[in-house]
């Protein structure tokens with residue numbers, strides 16, 4: 224018999240977190256079907272103009288784009304299309320070991336309304352203002368709670384997990400990058416985006432994190448990346464202890480609320496990570512770095528991110544050909560310049576254009592997903608664990624670990640124009656910041672020269 228979540232079930236679900244598109248709840252009841260699970264509920268923007276990850280159902284052009292994936296094309300709504308995208312596109316690319324495409328469970332409108340009422344007070348105000356639970360949607364997505372080990376932890380056992388949103392880990396080298404955007408070949412999108420986020424008040428300080436370190440394959444650089452993420456977690460780094468947030472911001476968004484800070488974190492690590500006061504955090508960050516390095520997952524993710532090999536500066540032209548509209552980028556650029564530079568893209572076959580944009584969107588998902596790495600200390604002498612293990616030399620401890628990717632949602636085709644616009648904004652804001660800095664440095668050194676003479 225199919226289970227339908229009813230109003231009475233709402234009390235069993237507690238707030239876990241959210242992103243721009245989904246609200247995530249964890250099960251705290253005793254229903255065997257739901258123990259160790261989280262529920263992902265689709266949100267709807269309060270004001271129609273707020274970005275949404277996909278339209279109600281796939282558009283005609285999206286159906287064309289995904290034509291090789293029959294059931295994605297046939298899906299009647301965005302949640303189903305997105306779930307099938309995870310299952311049929313992202314899972315084979317990333318590996319079934321690392322991806323859980325979840326299960327759809329019917330939910331009544333009363334259940335969704337009740338859940339929303341229960342958790343609203345815990346949600347960051349900015350998220351509440353931006354979107355509400357989509358009560359039109361009659362399904363939720365049930366997935367394993369990746370901040371726990373399945374079958375629960377045995378008595379006295381603890382599970383600590385880290386959630387990392389690594390963002391894009393490579394510098395684009397496409398020949399279609401305009402000279403005005405040449406900086407993109409030298410500075411990562413994440414680092415440039417920090418300038419815009421700072422300017423717009425989305426973050427309060429500039430993160431030192433550089434995705435190139437995390438994706439470098441070098442143990443030392445990965446360690447640096449983890450330390451930088453810890454210093455400025457924004458929405459890129461969180462830690463959970465037995466499913467409860469112990470470090471980082473709740474509710475996603477770069478400017479999150481309920482930020483748990485370092486001192487409390489050191490205390491929370493007692494019993495999991497050995498070491499005297501002040502050392503447990505250091506040891507934990509080492510454990511995370513060692514595991515990222517050892518697991519090799521960043522290489523797998525990088526390969527998929529690199530499906531974007533033309534950059535938005537190239538892919539946008541293929542997009543306009545797919546939607547059969549005049550290319551806005553070429554129009555703005557003027558005929559002569561554009562026809563020289565982008566004619567090769569505009570003379571591709573439809574299938575070639577489709578491949579470019581499809582790969583770009585798959586890469587966009589891989590650039591926006593997060594990974595959850597969970598650890599549990601191994602008992603002395605225990606063998607036969609189904610999990611991989613990692614040794615933390617500084618504390619002489621062994622840990623079981625597992626890695627999962629989360630938030631592998633399908634990006635909508637319509638976003639191509641937004642990507643192009645945002646990219647321009649990011650580059651221009653970064654260039655402005657650099658120019659202002661140079662001007663300030665110049666005037667400081669002139670003043671210093673004048674004072675000295």
Ligand SMILES: O=P(O)(O)O[C@@H]1[C@@H](OP(=O)(O)O)[C@H](OP(=O)(O)O)[C@H](O)[C@H](OP(=O)(O)O)[C@H]1OP(=O)(O)O
Nearest residue numbers: 242243244274275276458475476477587591634638
């Ligand atoms: O464009 P970006 O790099 O800012 O990424 C967006 C994320 O912002 P971030 O910079 O990571 O804080 C953004 O995250 P936040 O809302 O800032 O937590 C979303 O993940 C968004 O995806 P979608 O609209 O939900 O499909 C993301 O949009 P996509 O670009 O992945 O479509």
Ligand SMILES: Nc1ncnc2c1ncn2[C@@H]1O[C@H](COP(=O)(O)OP(=O)(O)OP(=O)(O)O)[C@@H](O)[C@H]1O
Nearest residue numbers: 240241242243244245247366367368369370629630
């Ligand atoms: N399977 C899971 N197990 C444990 N925690 C999860 C799981 N899925 C999501 N979460 C938690 O819920 C939060 C929000 O989930 P998710 O990133 O999927 O939301 P989203 O709205 O799709 O994000 P985005 O803003 O990137 O579009 C995550 O940051 C994570 O902390």
Ligand SMILES: [Zn+2]
Nearest residue numbers: 540550553565
């Ligand atoms: Zn063009």
